Amino acid sequence: MYTKRSPLKGSLLLLLLMLNLLLSRSVESLPICPSGAVNCQVSLSDLFDRAVMLSHYIHSLSSEMFNEFDERYAQGRGFITKAINSCHTSSLSTPEDKEQAQQIHVHPGERENEVYSAWSGLPSLQMADEDARLFAFYNLLHCLRRDSHKIDNYLKLLKCRLIHDSNC
Template identity: 80%
Template sequence: MDSKGLSLKGSLPLLLLLVSNLLLCKSVASLPVCPSGAANCQVSLRDLFDRAVILSHYIHNLSSEMFNEFDKRYAQGKGFFTKTINSCHTSSLPTPDDKEQAQQTKVQPGVKENEVYSVWSGLPSLQMADEDTRLFAFYNLLHCLRRDSNKIDNYLKLLKCRLIYNNNC
């Protein structure tokens, strides 16, 4: 194996560690929900939605940044994008196709019994000896993270509009 392949192979675990650190720690300071640690404080639904929307937007921006950086450094000229269409493990989850469909969605809180969730099966690809297979697995993972974080960000904003502002946004 040449030195380029060896350094790239060694940098992938480092990249994964960096990605997790960016998502968890980058310029994030946790704020107490209740000031001064008050035991019986209450936070308004509007404040909770404001925090959730800010965090979801931040996470989507970070995931987009990570995807773009990975694409620029490792995926140029490899044709990965054409392979990623509908290849996210979350693609099978029913979600609205556009804003109009999302606005028609009924909001029903609670957990459904016997719900089937998609499982990501890409871990074996990250452990393959073939470099292009590993790079595509990372590319696909970051692509799906960006796609899903965008959906979550948009749906949270729509839900906030619906519940807090009575669809008057």
């Protein structure tokens, strides 16, 4: 019995394979401290440098994935108008721009009441309707790009405030 394979399933498999290759491409997990170091001290500045580098790389990869998916599957479907403000993290209170972010007072070690927003998009990724499934992937990648950009910017701002005393 021959069953026709959906081109979307093969494409999604290819997309996931590409994601795996992108994430493993030129990424080396180097130890911060030399092997065998007993009392290794790493400066806060070095930790921020590493965190900023990694967050920038993750944002770059998420942008690349979103752009490729957009070009290959979303053209002419009007997904962007549906995706605006539909991220599950949109309800989290974050500054709108750099000026608002700079007004936040940083208190290292202090934690406010943490609010986690659960992602409920998995059923949409498994729907039989191809347009609904494509939109679910589009929205997931859109939100990943959006959130990784915020994290990248906030880490850079936090580094500037804590390491360089806001003199950047």
